Amino acid sequence: MKITHPKVSDVTSQLNMHVIGQHPVIAMGCYMLSTSNALSQLTHNATMAQQQGNSMMQAATIQGVNAIFSCGKASVNK
Template structure:
């Protein structure tokens, strides 16, 4: 059964268009994937920086609390020794 030449030409043009657009579509998909990966990496970097800062602040606070607690313990022990000495 013969096919009309107009139909054959139309199918050929569609196939040519699809083949011609394929490299551009592939490049566009690559750019989108790369930009998504870069955005995720930047987000992860910011999050890691924030978590590191939080750990640093927590360690600083714990160190200061330890210093204050040590001072209180020394003062308490000193007062205890004075009271013991004056009572004995």
């Protein structure tokens, strides 16, 4: 029966422990990456909604001002 050299078996066991020890770290990294992607998407959507709201507010303000000025002209012309 052939006996494995102790240094070879030691390296193999250390490598196995290294790979097993990395699993929680890899899982945590994937979790953090997916969370950061979700938060960046949330921020992007909030920014776009705010920009759309500002555009609608500006359009409504312009319509209101135009309505006020058109009523004034109609009253003066009568």
